[in-house]
Amino acid sequence: MTDVLAAVDESFFTDRSGGSCIQDNKLFCPGWVADNYDRYVEPTLQHLVLVGSAVAAGFLIAFALAILAHRHRFLSTPFLAGTGVLYTIPSISFFFLLLPVTGRGALTAIIALTAFNLQIIFRNITTGLRNVPSEVTEAATGIGMTRSQILWRVELPLAMPEIIAGLRIATVSTVALATLAVFANGGGLGTEIVTGSNITFKTGIIVAGSIAVAMAILFDGVLLLIGKLLAPWKRVAA
């Protein structure tokens, strides 16, 4: 049996305040949270770094792939298949496929989470670009714009809502998945769930899980807002 399931040692509960609630391991002990919220600061910051790096790297790579696939249509199928494989491999498995290459640590976790992201973002960017009406690009050609001008000044702005939608899905999923980074010694909120005797400590699991959910909602809201700012015509339409 796994060591994380080992019986909870007494000291884990006795060095925490909260009295009988902790002793009985009740579902939620507010007193303990009030006394111990500071222990969540570092894991939360680590979690932010994991998610921020993975989504940023995923976006840059997927963006480059999507632009290539937009220019050269034949690349679209292999890119979709390749990112599909990376998406399908479970992150926790990916961490350790990298074990002989990057060992354990935050970098390993970030690479695996990036690999997971690619398809979601790639697919949304290519869909967004494909949905730009051909009359618009023809009009742009007609007024003498070059291909790259059309891409950057017509197609990408019009594809923005789809691109942001992809980023929102990728970010929210990554916040949830990054709790697994603890298995790769990558830190994050998962540390407060599995390390030591935490796995049986309900209050701790709830607090760590709630911070992750709150972070996902926050990122989602920020991206939604950015999307509205970048696509003002949508607000008029709605």
Place this chain on the structure above:
Amino acid sequence: MIGVPLASFGLFGEAFQFVFEGREAETGGVTVGGTSQVLELAAKQFEVTILALAVAILLALPVGLLLGHYGRGEFLAVSAGNAGRAIPELALIALMAAAIGVGLVNLVVALAILGIPPILTNAYVGVKQVDRASVDAARGMGMTEMGIIRRVELPLAIPTIMGGVRTAAINIIATATIAPLAGILTLGDFIISRNVYGDAGVLAGAILVALMALALEGALAGLQWAMTSRGLKLNRS
């Protein structure tokens, strides 16, 4: 036998040796790994995944189909999908095990919770997207509402519904990897219990889980292709 040349491949060689022959446990004494333990844990992971996926489909698909057919509950169906993505898998499994208890049933329930949102949302969207003219034609021919759902909307929504089922399957099989935390030993035990299996076991577990996820995804893609009506395939090409 094959152990000697494999050693030259470093950790990968050791992982293969772990899978096919077994290795001495890090804790000493017993031999761990080997085909029999690998097959046993793989079978458990497969069983747990299929059970949870079946529960998720049974609960989410009818609701999604009905909501989509009557065009009600869009907010519920769509926000379920959004909220589902935000559930931290690790916290869900750990809390389920700590608060309700370890065991197969609890694990299957926790995994099914992860599978329900994408299936519900995609079933709703898939049915909603069906051309209203097709539905009206079916109604004009005298089909009942249930008949319309079953014989018109469901077949036309299969690609979207299967997209949701595949997303759910990937989430479930990935999370089944941490099932040992809930007392059910799956292939993830090789990964989580490094103190027993060593890095060779960890890498072997990672490879096996990845292959299993890819195989499941491939099988479901094939199933989707087989279930999609010929008319829809013609339209797409």
